[in-house]
Amino acid sequence: MMLSFRCFLFSTSSPSSYFSIFLPKPHSFLPFTFSQKLGSYTTSSSAQSMPSKLLFRQLFEKESSTYTYLLADALHPEKPALLIDPVDKTVDRDLALVKELGLKLVYAINTHVHADHVTGTGLIKTKVPDVKSIISKASNAKADLFVEPGDKIYFGDIFLEVRATPGHTLGCVTYVTGDGPNQLQPRMAFTGDALLIRGCGRTDFQGGSSDKLYDSVHSQIFTLPKDTLVYPAHDYKGFTVSTVGEEMLYNPRLSKDKETFKNIMQNLNLSYPKMMDVAVPSNMVCGLQET
Numbered sequence: 001m002m003l004s005f006r007c008f009l010f011s012t013s014s015p016s017s018y019f020s021i022f023l024p025k026p027h028s029f030l031p032f033t034f035s036q037k038l039g040s041y042t043t044s045s046s047a048q049s050m051p052s053k054l055l056f057r058q059l060f061e062k063e064s065s066t067y068t069y070l071l072a073d074a075l076h077p078e079k080p081a082l083l084i085d086p087v088d089k090t091v092d093r094d095l096a097l098v099k100e101l102g103l104k105l106v107y108a109i110n111t112h113v114h115a116d117h118v119t120g121t122g123l124i125k126t127k128v129p130d131v132k133s134i135i136s137k138a139s140n141a142k143a144d145l146f147v148e149p150g151d152k153i154y155f156g157d158i159f160l161e162v163r164a165t166p167g168h169t170l171g172c173v174t175y176v177t178g179d180g181p182n183q184l185q186p187r188m189a190f191t192g193d194a195l196l197i198r199g200c201g202r203t204d205f206q207g208g209s210s211d212k213l214y215d216s217v218h219s220q221i222f223t224l225p226k227d228t229l230v231y232p233a234h235d236y237k238g239f240t241v242s243t244v245g246e247e248m249l250y251n252p253r254l255s256k257d258k259e260t261f262k263n264i265m266q267n268l269n270l271s272y273p274k275m276m277d278v279a280v281p282s283n284m285v286c287g288l289q290e291t
């Protein structure tokens, strides 16, 4: 299999090649089968329906209704872990969980520059200095490492693939668990605010575009296998997880044609997020700006 990796952004200060962006792990060691069905999905612990190396937790911050996701390669000797979309207010809770589970946090990742809450990535770095922050290059925000479409973020033997999904903001990306013989099945898509469960991110600020969002979701998310699990950055209705197939059928915005979608988005009439004027400038610098 041909694999292309972007090596120019690889951090040489990374503790070991098991925690690398863009560098492939050999595919020769396969301690488990990923094909045997075991049970039903759960949204609060292991989301996979089959034996896997993934430790997965969906964590919630209730003031902004934000989901943070903890993923780790639990069978790797060092249990390398990453957090997607941590919130400043819940950093202590999340780091306590990481410690309790004996994980080694290596990356704190954002799907985009959030407008409704302050990211926890900068605060995490002050508490665990070896952690590297990651955001898309297109976001123009500060971080240790910048990702672009097609990049792979490895933690142990598992990787996340980066897909560009602009429209809510210019720099939005979706992180999808890898495709490959020793990767997780079903796949998981961390969609940020591009695709919410039965909804989607608003498109009225931060370079938002309903035209772009429609194309992003249809070309980068709805082309994934239908059983791919959808984990968004927010939920306002009590949902926790969906699938690509479900959203293609039942999403009241994105299941429509593009013109209808654009019309819906133009008429959302949402008020601006309460924390927007604080959150956006702060999140451009990992959430560390004095306010």
Ligand SMILES: N[C@@H](CCC(=O)N[C@@H](CSS)C(=O)NCC(=O)O)C(=O)O
Residues within 6 Å of the ligand: 064, 114, 115, 116, 193, 199, 200, 201, 202, 203, 234, 236, 268, 270, 271, 272, 273, 274, 275
């Ligand atoms: N009331 C909240 C903000 C709610 C909001 O605007 N959410 C955003 C994602 S965070 S920028 C969104 O895209 N919502 C889409 C929708 O259809 O609700 C606050 O004041 O923080």
